[in-house]
Amino acid sequence: MKYVFGNWKMYLGYDESVGLAKDLAGQNFDTKKVTLAVFPSAISTKSITDELKNSSFMVGAQDAMWIPHGAYTGAVSAQMFKDIGCTYALVGHSERRHIFEEHSDTVRKKLEASLEAGLIPVLCVGETKEDKVADKRQYRLKKQLMSAFEGLSLSGRKLLIAYEPVWAIGTGDACLPEDAQDVIGWIKQEIMQYHLGEVPVLYGGSVTAQNVLSFTSILDIDGVLVGGVSTKKDECISLIRSVCS
Numbered sequence: 001m002k003y004v005f006g007n008w009k010m011y012l013g014y015d016e017s018v019g020l021a022k023d024l025a026g027q028n029f030d031t032k033k034v035t036l037a038v039f040p041s042a043i044s045t046k047s048i049t050d051e052l053k054n055s056s057f058m059v060g061a062q063d064a065m066w067i068p069h070g071a072y073t074g075a076v077s078a079q080m081f082k083d084i085g086c087t088y089a090l091v092g093h094s095e096r097r098h099i100f101e102e103h104s105d106t107v108r109k110k111l112e113a114s115l116e117a118g119l120i121p122v123l124c125v126g127e128t129k130e131d132k133v134a135d136k137r138q139y140r141l142k143k144q145l146m147s148a149f150e151g152l153s154l155s156g157r158k159l160l161i162a163y164e165p166v167w168a169i170g171t172g173d174a175c176l177p178e179d180a181q182d183v184i185g186w187i188k189q190e191i192m193q194y195h196l197g198e199v200p201v202l203y204g205g206s207v208t209a210q211n212v213l214s215f216t217s218i219l220d221i222d223g224v225l226v227g228g229v230s231t232k233k234d235e236c237i238s239l240i241r242s243v244c245s
């Protein structure tokens with residue numbers, strides 16, 4: 001079984017999101033072969049959980065505030081996403097870390113709050129181009145993993161990781177599958193010290209219907225987190241069909 005998760009980012013307005021969800025709900029996918037989820041914008045989420053209720057898809061939050069309720073203008077909490085039927089929450093996506101300047105302590109709070117609310121967090125980690133050029137990929141990932149996991153107790157709750165090199169996101173320059181395999185294998189070793197049990201690790205960054213199999217055919221890569229392509233109905237469907245083939 002492989003995970004195929006679609007991060008719709010801020011690409012789709014409300015009507016477009018509902019339209020895409022209706023199209024996806026009408027498709028039959030073999031859920032023994034794929035676990036599917038979409039991550040719509042906050043304003044569309046309730047309608048999307050309704051649209052996808054009896055489909056192969058689950059729904060997740062793109063970002064969630066750690067405090068359940070209160071005076072936090074503009075925020076939506078992990079608990080609120082859970083209450084409207086979400087299953088997952090992205091945590092620490094590179095766009096949150098870089099554009100919204102989310103630091104590791106914020107990422108940690110969001111990770112814990114998602115678990116607390118009963119959501120399955122998908123912790124996103126990845127190095128920048130500068131890190132890669134300076135041979136600091138492992139250094140960066142080690143720091144991100146340590147600040148997220150040191151002292152964390154899952155108590156049987158689930159968690160996923162998405163390895164998304166920043167330079168591969170939205171650039172068309174996907175990581176070489178064998179590099180992604182090496183890094184994901186390394187991440188799985190690295191997190192053993194945190195005693196989290198089995199943690200699936202996905203690859204993300206310029207995944208397309210054409211290249212998806214080069215990632216998902218690798219044993220260590222448990223699935224993909226797809227951005228742009230997941231918002232395009234035909235490409236998205238053909239990507240999922242490839243993974244199921």
Ligand code: PGA
Pocket residue numbers: 007164168169170171172204205206207225226227228229
């Ligand atoms: P992309 O985005 O597929 O558009 O590169 C991936 C992501 O940001 O999760």
